Amino acid sequence: MKINQKLYTIKNYIHSFITLSLLLSLLGITTQHVHAEVIDRIEINQVGDEAEIQLHFITRIQYKRQAVLKSGDIRIYVTLLDIESDDPRLVWEKKGSPSSDIVLPFTITYPELDSSLTLSFGKVVKSRVRAGSDGYSLSIFTKAIKPKKQEQIKLPVVVPPVAVALPSLSVAATAITKTEAVVSKPLPKDATPVVEPTGFATDVPVDAAQKTPEQIEQEAQQLYVLASDALQANQIGTSIDALNKVLNLPPNILTQAAQELMGEAREKNGEFVKARAEYELYLKLYPKALDAKQVQAKIANLPKEDTKPVQAPPSQVAQEEDEGKIKITGGISQIYYKGLSNTNTFDTSGATPTTTVQAREDLSLLTSALDMTAWKRSEKYDTRVVLRESNKINFLPNKPEDYRWNVAYLEQRARNRKFMYRLGRQSSAPKVWIPGRFDGLTGGYSFNSTWRVNAALGKPVEFGTSGDEKTFYSGSVELNILQWSGSVYSGMEYIGGYRGKVGGVKSRRVLGADVFYSDTQRNYLTQLEFDTIYHKINFATFQGNWTHEPSATSYFMRADHRRSPSVALSLTGQFSQSLKEVLGSGRISLQALRDNAVSLSPISNTLSFGLSRIYSPRLTLSSDFTITNTAGTGAYIDTLTSPTLPTTQPAAVGTNNQYSYSVTATGNNLIFENDAGTAAAIFTSSDTNKSQTLVFSQTSVLKQKWRVGAGLALVNQSSSAGRHETQIKPSAKADYTMSDTTSFSTEIGLEFNHPTTATSDEKIFNKYFSLGYRWDFR
Template sequence: MQLKFESRLHFWLLPLLLLLFTTQSQAASRILDRIEIGSEEGANVIAVHFNVPVRYVSHLINESNTELGVQVRVGQTTDTDLGAATEQDQDGELDQEDQLTWSPSAAVPLDKVVFQGSRLGTSTLLVSFAAPVGDVKIRQGRDFYVMEFILPQQVRRSSGFGQARLKTLQTEVPEMKAPLSVKALPLVIYVLNLGVQSEPVDYEEMPPVPIGENQLLYSTKGEIEGNPIYRLRLGFFRTKQDAKRQLEAVRSFYPDAWIDTADIVERRQAFFERGLEPGLDGQYMEEPELANVDPRITKMMDMIRRTITAGDYAKAVRLLEALLEEPDNIYTQEALELLGLSRERNGQIAHAKGEYRLYLEKYPEGEDAERVMQRLLGLETAPQRPKETLRKRPKPGEPGSEEEEERAIWDVYGSFSQNYRRDKIDSPFVEDEDSISRSEIESFVDFNARRRNEDYDMRMKVTGSYIYDLLDDGENDTTLSDAYIDVEHLDSRTSAKFGRQRLRSSGILNRFDGLVLGYELTPDINIRASAGLPVERSRDTFLHDHKQFAGISGDFSSIFENWDASLFFVEQRVDGLVDRRAVGGEVRYYDPQKSLFSLVDYDIFHKELGIFMLQTNLRLESKTSLYLNLDYRTSPILMTSNALSGQSDPDSFLPIESIEELQDFYSDDEIYDLALDRTAKSTSISLGVTHPFSDTLQLSGDFTASKTGETPASGGVLATDATDTEFFYSFQVIKNDLLKQGDIGVFTLRYSDSDTSDTYRVGVSSRYPITNAWRVNPRLDVSYRENKENDGTRFTVSPFLRMDYRLRKDFTFELEGGVNWFEEDDGTEVTNFTDFFFYAGYRWDF
């Protein structure tokens, strides 16, 4: 959606609207951060961003090419607000499911990304598409916080109707009886009229269409009462019955579609003015040959593609200009086209036209030249706003001028959802009036706005939720996960980001309210300075100034081939005392066969190593994947604030909640000693292997050993004993058609040998599309726990069912229900109780 603000008043109203959203703003995604859509030559790219480091292991896709199951491994995080999402429970489980949604289009028919995970073993990332996709490739981000899904574009020639190049994704639907031919078509041939509009069809933004290899998506232009109209059509069908079957497949995205007929003129235009032979499949773009290429140039091109995918077109322009200064090579032609494309998407229309013209001068022949010509024609013939003949034309730069109007284009997108949740307990120990443990309405908003022109790239984001509790003794709750404005000045290569945000690779342990200033020293070196107030929980919607921090950090890309690094220094204070003063950094290595991620965080004030983390992955020629994780850290992360643990006022016996209060009873040095005493040290090691036995079956096994050290008694707080070494084992199968034809199923066996219990778990889940609009996700978990401190046991059976129904492209209903049935035996008696839960809601994507 694009909004044009025609005065400076509207410019200041938008931040105000963002703030208003926070008062009525599902808890924010914890594992998943956001989705960004980009493109590179011959492909559309879906970039899924995470709040924790995630590494790709393997993947498979279902038979209908609409569900992609990806096995991933989740790394540790320093973010204390994400601790609940990445720490194991006593049985070694990460009971975490998270999801992000997208409004699908024909070019990128992405519907939803669902994370189902556990710190023990591999987790599963399910990627759902609203229409079949072709050969999806997966690319791991070099910082391990991004995973990219690359959808090849099927390139077809322009129709000559004055519209942009048509890009469709190769799909698989039942074939027609025979390849169509204009001569072989009957006199009456049927088409689907998907829609009518007054503007030329934008194939990049339209809803997805399942296109068979013998079908063609095209548009026609006509007039009604002198006004142009454009019809989006899908053809051709020999019988009306064939058309009816396809009509049902597109109804969820084109509810007003109808069956029409096409005459011979329209059919000839659709085939031959496109330069297509009937039944001819589109050709995929081929990657250039890499022989005899300077590795440095190849690395630059790889960085350019990633930068364009991330939507940082200003940086892409600078990188492309640097590459084009090199002697001509196999990337020169592609780089020149990408330079025009990046300038176009960065709002530099005049510059983009110049780059396209230069391209056509150097490379006037071939399909690539036709594509660039269409882009150039699209810019030169773009519809202009009607001008009032009696109105004085504004001067350049004045409100209302074309220059000012171009600079004031906002791209606004996001989602709003509401749902009702209800939990009920059936237990002999709970009275009927207390059996409803949850009854609430949750509202969630994710609001994003972006404006780009030749001078600035500006982003705004607000993500939050509001929970209205319907219980008599319940309390309403508000969360605010993100609320920031991010501005980059392109010429000076400086940036400023203000508000509630996260900053990775900086030594800042969690989200914060504050300011980050950045400077791009070179395309490979970025320096940042930051300051603000830490936010320990997203429920803290107001500023808390008892803690402050300041820091500096730097990112260094491609210091060696495939190696990146980050360094940081940060100091945080609490009520006048040093909370932590840390130096450290990250080292990252990635190539298609192996990867490494390492983090060191050392507190130079407390003189303790806070974190050492090493994560490695190796992919063998047999496609077997091996991994090793080492993790040492203080638990919790060492800070002076840890001294508050277990402290209470000796007179009132109320908990002491601030360091300022604690200073009434202890000296500063004693408080620092208490913080060290309340901080344990934990170590874990994990080993794992994954092997794909076929395109439809993959197996993985994992082993983890962990141990947490003791803490001494001091300050009236009792000592805690060190744990024994705890062991966790996991075996997982991910398979197509596990429960039903067309599904992606996950079967899991887990065993944990912890300090307090032995636990056995079996789980099976499936996700499959009933139709393009309707998906179901059944799941069953069974567990048995034996306590070590007594003879107690617990047996649990938990069936769940989740359903999604997309009513329109931008509107989805969600329904989920389940039961947890428990049988507990404490050695003297057996108790049964049941927990029911129900969830229903809707989501609007805008």
Template sequence: MPYFPRKISLLLTVMIFVVVTPFKAHAVDIVDSVKVRPTAEGYEITLNFLVQLRHLASTNGSKTNDVQIQMQALNFSALTSDELTLLGDTGPVVSWNRRKGAPIEDIRYDGSDPQRPLIYFLFSQEVYVKVKSSPDLRSLIVNIKTDTKPAIAEPKDEEARNEHEDVVLPAPKSDEPLIDEEFKEDTPVSDAFSAEEVKSGDPEKDHVFSNAEMAIKQQDYDKAIQLYTKLVNIAQGAMKKRSQEMLGLAREKNKQFAHAKAEYEKYLQDYPQGADSDRVRQRLAGLITATKKPKARLAEGEVSDKDGEEKTADAEAEEEEEWESRYSANISQIYFFDKIRTGGESQISRSDLDTDLDMDGRWSNEKYDIRAKYAGGYLYQFRAGEADDDRLSRLNIQTKYKDLGFLWKLGRQTQTSGGVLGRFDGLFTSYEQSDKVKINAVVGLPVDSSSDVDVPTERRFAGMSLDLGKFDNKWDFNIFAIAQNNQGTTDRRAVGGEVRYFDDKKTFFSLLDYDVHFMDLNILLLNFSWNIDEDNTLTVLFDRRKSPLLTTGNAILGQGVNSLSDLYDDFTEEELRKLAEDRTAVSTTGTIGISHDINEKMQVFADVTVSELTGTPASAGVEEAPGTGYEFFYNLQLITNDNFLENDSIIYGARYSDAQNSDTYTLTLNSRFPFSRDFRLSPKLRLDYRTEKDSSDHRFKTRPTLSVNYNVSKHVSLEAEAGGELTRETSAGEKQSTQELFAMMGYRANF
């Protein structure tokens, strides 16, 4: 197919994928995306969240195929209702790129306790696991070490290799150097040029070269190609020679075989003699052999062209433009039921069918990488008088121009850096000016809730940011400026930035958001983590932010209106600004915690948290809201593996909350028992006892739950959960009892 019609066909496919779908979106999954990257010993799995979550406990260093991870929501009292909804999801669809080869069978999020949600990983084989939070607390990083190395299997013989429609060369084994056999000690690249000999004397070129070497070691071939291409054009001597060779290798490993062939041929043209040239010549010959397609059988009487003739330039160019496509989809249907009985009266508080759909399409070639995403669903109510719920959470298309380092993303999306405060409808662009500088721009319309299916038009924002680094392979920075307008009124004007530091033992992250319109600090976040040794990790966290985040739109809180323009007749712009400040509290949280690996199967974690939420004054008919004062929270958790069954896990928890008006004691137990590879039971129990400080009122709550998961096949699983909550309380001398019964059941499928 000619190239231009192929592009038109691709565009139509993307449009159909995004627009034609039978579902509207249910609440967006709290796990925004999952990235899988091969490492030297296995894989690195990164879960990116829409809400900041801190890793509390998991059994690090243990060998298992079933992992249970305890998380904690950051600054829980300051979260918006939409963020609380995300945290409380009882089982969103979590999808990942299954072509990466990681032995992942399932990833699940359990928000039955939204303040301390659980994340489950199920692997197809036993792996060694190491878990940590990212410095900005927006991601969970799970490193797994596998017995089988991450590699692409090579057909065992030439006939089998020729049967493959898409020829894929084997990836390097993780216990070997990146360079293959002909690059090893008999004729290694390092013999041709040592690290010192490749130095150019120009700090800028040496820095680019160092980053290129690091990129190819980390198997980040796109970045390696970009950097080596730059070096080929600006470097001289030994650095230019090595860069030309490694550019060919990077393209080969990236499966850009025609480009790799051209780079190797250019190398041999420039450097025809020597052991290095012999090595490249051998690699070129192997590449040609591996990618040669079997000849078509000639019809009787048909005469072939010259035997072994090379492809024409047009045919080779067309091959280079061929698109690789892949699609994935996840669907789930879960029925929820909840019944509450207080005294002698019963009420069904929930009876609905929740359908979720998540689709991802990707089309790429050597120049472009195009991706379309959609998360959708529908909540059908069985109760009379209740409205069905349709929500839009994610609907966007993204294109990356690999050679230019330019990317754009259009549609409903989420950004959590650069001054953007979450979900919006709009356009995000990014240009990688160099390996140290990335320029970003964004324009959009903020979306407060996934229930806002229509594009909101009242508020608009525009911003720019710079990503800088890495410097010294440890530091990177972000600086931003952003402005937001609300129906003709300045809503927000902020400047700020982020600082990240990480080495083998320590990580540090800071975020500053300062509003120059209100001349007030919106967010200050500091997070520090230190791996003291192999068994002990110290974490320190400080978070101070406006609650809700300060904008002029906060003026409508308590006024009984839905739009800022409804107040224009009664208040001046300055008065609206003062109202917004009056309705905005300040939330401050400080935490210090330490985790200790007792052995491979046991880990203990303890932390102490101090928090305060300030009050807000009475104004414009809205009553004063008192502050909480300083509240103290003490937490202790023990997580164990292989207790009664192989690969089972239990998390024991004890918490004490010393609030301004009450004391609360909590015991929790979260367990997971794999009776077989496909069948799991997860009993959970929570006990709460609360006493009021200024009276004899008290409350005792018991909440047992049992979950069942059964994998029907590799792509389909069934699940069910049932439980109850019994609350007995004494208030003003009167005793009351409340019983709640809840259940859910359904299926999940991935394609």
């Protein structure tokens, strides 16, 4: 009944939503293209005893740093690598969390006045942030709030303990022997629930001496994951049995972690005497462990006597409230943007000085978005239907309409993570190459915890105006070993047909690889892609983040070499006909088109480095340094300007090195309780331009429901051509949360620009505002 009511409410809401758009269209109001929301989707997975919140973006990103406010809000600073952060076409967005029983509800807001992203749980939640393994995502880890079910087991990246000199095998064996009666004896068979987890084998060969070190590490990982997951599911007997097997293996990377977890398992089972013995043995074996004081505190807080061990029956653990039910979550939002400008130009280039005054309306735009997910969980499968629609209506005349279904697909995953498939319109795919948004099929299959294969097949959408149909297919192989993961992929795209059919021509054929490493202190990502048709590197990139805990300093680095756009056979902007018509006319050859593709894919290089240091709970200082340069485009044959007489357009000059240096101070609780403030100085220089920028922003939370902010940017620019410009940009923003599902937002800004040259003096005054709302249904 509740689902029917919700569907009825959503249906009425969408009906009004579409009716408004149609009415505006009938009045002659059309739309223009603007950037979509940069956050593509939010996913929540369980990794051991942690919940992993994955934020997937439509663009490549560089994660820089995070700042946690006293309110618990997490400010995450990222750089959008394919979209400028101050691009006026960017859409402000606020997203609610997907339905989940392992993490508290949260909201995502982007961009803030200081271009950061805010993750808010509404309370203080301990978390950590890292870059994703694909260059397009972020992962935020928090402690899971609900025990994990065996059917949901997912092998995490297992983090090794801090390196501590291990005692010799004989010493460890002696220590264990002394407490054998307490800690090393496996439980009787009748004390272990008969629940066999799916997804990986748990049989341990008797003769460990015959195993290689790699086999021992892999076996230890599998057993440790089983123990951790079983403990979270309250299957303590299974957990203790698996931990005993880890501890009976030769010393390995998880021996230390397993010894401590054994104490936690005994403690959770009410066996406090045995738990004390396990913790004491841990301190004896690893006296220099970083968490030694915490373990000592656990010992001090242990009761002296045991309680009756608690073992949840498997039937109770397997039950799940939402199993078999359909959940519908998502949200509807609308934002109106208005922009006006006034320009006063004094020109002395002519015989008589002239003054020109111009006032115009630059922007009058209504953006609407629907994000809806229908989700059903059964005993073995998770099934989702995801719909994301956007509609941008422009109140200015002579603008094209922009209405699109960005995402519309059916997805099904096995709950043991063995396989998944997704059918429909998609804008991303897991660990496999795609040319962009497409209609088609993706899927993946895991052979075990180490190996996985993925594939994709479909037709790209929104790829240009030439009228040619495109088709692509791709595949990849993934490898996951402890903290390391990587993949090798290949993909092919055709224009005008499939695999050599009439009009079918290979547009590009890529071969790529990536390697990702992550632990609690650092993560590194290396990617390489090569086109085997053009024999050119599309990109080679490295980015990493690491933390030095003793000094509370975090670092990031990015080195990037790429063609932008990637080299591909494309007619957009060059020809008004289809590929078949162009080649059939005889005016240009296929090889000339491929040469055009290389010429129109210039190379850019970037080297970026930054650090941030927490000086106090209220103050963080950071600094970034970046060097960039871009090669010019090569000469190419142009038939768009004169279809009957192709001409060669000359090469364009690129840019020399541009250097950018910034210093930023971020603070909280500066003026009000739970406020956040940022002050930054940015200096940029090249052979032809120099600029200095000061940026200030302040955000405060008032009475929990209101969040208000103010910002100011001061810019001074000069060029070698004699142009000088100053800019003053004040802004203010306010958000009001009316309820858990409804919120409103507004922003207003002014811009005072004063560019001058030897013969002109301009004064430009811009003003803009936005007003919007979001309604979430859960």
